[in-house]
Amino acid sequence: MSQEILDKVNAKLKEKFESGIEHAELPYDFATFTVSKEKIHEVLSFLKSDPDLNFHFLTDLTGFQTEDEKHLGVIYHLHNMVKNMRIRVKTFFPMSNPEIPSAVDIWAGANWMERETYDFYGVKFKGHPNLKRILNVDEMDIFPLRKEYPLEDQSRDDKSDKMFGR
Amino acid sequence: MGKEIIKRTKLEIAKSPEGLEGPGFFATKLDSVIGLARANSLWPLPFATSCCGIEFMATMASDYDLARFGAERLSFSPRQADMLMVMGTIAKKMGPTLRQVYEQMAEPKWVLSVGACASSGGIFDTYSVLQGIDRIIPVDVYVPGCPPRPEQILEGVMKIQELAKNESLRRRDSSEYKKLLNSYGIE
Secondary structure, three states, X not given: OHHHHHHHHHHHHXXXXXXXEEEEEOHHHOOEEEEOOOOHHHHHHHHHHOOOOOOOEEEEEEEEEOOOOOEEEEEEEEEEOOOOEEEEEXXXXXXXXXXXXXXXXXXXXXXXXXXXXXXXXXXXXXXXXXXXXXXXXXXXXXXXXXXOOOOOOOOOOOOOHHHHOO | OOOOOOOOOOOOOOOOOOOEEEOOEEEOOHHHXXXXXXXXXXXXXXXXXXXXXXXXXXXXXXXXXXXHHOOOOOOOOHHHOOEEEEEOOOEHHHHHHHHHHHHHOOOOOEEEEEHHHHXXXXXXXXXXXXXXXXXXXXXXXXXXXXXXXXXHHHHHHHHHHHHHHHOOOXXXXXXXXXXXXXXXXXX
C-alpha cells in the first residue's frame, strides 16, 4: 500500500515538476518526499489541488534541526481522507537564512503550527498573517529547541558542578 | 458486617493565649486574640496545577480533612482568601497570572509553596518552567516532596497557622514588610 502511494505520488510530481523533488523514499513504510525550499509552496499547493491526489488535510507541521547543526527543516504530514493516503513532505534550508513560504494560504490549519515552529526553531514563514510566539513567554529571546541553546534554565545558581561531583 | 463506627467524642478547642485570668474576666493582648482567630479560620486559595493538586484534594477530603484546622472553606476568589496554596509546576507563562492572584489577595496573606516544583522548579529545570515561585512572590512556608503526602501538606498549613498566631498586628504596616514586597516589585 505504501509503495503504491509512493509510486503514484512520485509519478504525478515527476510529471508536473521538472526539478525540486530531491528524494522519494519509504522510511518506516511511509512515503516521504524531500522537496527543495524554492519549490515547496508550489508542490504543496499542487498536492492539495490536484483532484486525483487531493491531500486536503494537513495533519501536522513541525520543524527540526539537522545533526550537524547547519540546517533547519520543516516536515508536513498530509492526509487524503477519501482515499486514506498519507504522505510526508520534507524540506531543508540553511540556518543562516531560515525563511520559507507559509502554507496558511493552502491549509488554514497551518497557522498555529507555523507559529509553534517559529516559536521553537525560529523558522520564518513568509506570508504568515501573525507570526509571533504561541507557547513560550513573549519575552523569550531564544529558540529553545535549537541545539545551540541550552535546555536547562540559565537563571539557576544552585546547580554548580560541585554539588554534582562534576 | 460493615465498618465499625468509631465515635470520637474527645473534642479539643483552641487553646486560649497567655493572659491574666480571674473570676469573670480574662485579659490578654489584642495581637494574641486576633492571631488566634486568624490562625483557626484561614481561607485557603488553592492554586493547583498538577500532581500536588491531587494530593491537596486528598488533604481536603474526609480522610485527612483540612476542615479540622478551620480551613475547610476554600476561597476561589483571591479577594477573600488568606492563604495562597501553590501546588504544582508553574510555567513561566503562568508566572504573571500567579502574581496577579497574589496581588489581588487582601492583607494579611500567607503563601504556602507545596512540592518541589512550586518551591524550586523540581525536576523541570528547563527553559519553560519557573524555577521556584519565590522568584515572583514571597513565600512563607515550603513543603518538600514530589508530591508531598497529605500529612506533609497539613504540617505546612499548621506552620502557617503558627505564623498567623504569632504575627504582630503591625507587621503588615512595617517598613520591613514594604521593603520585602518592593524587592519582588509589588506596589
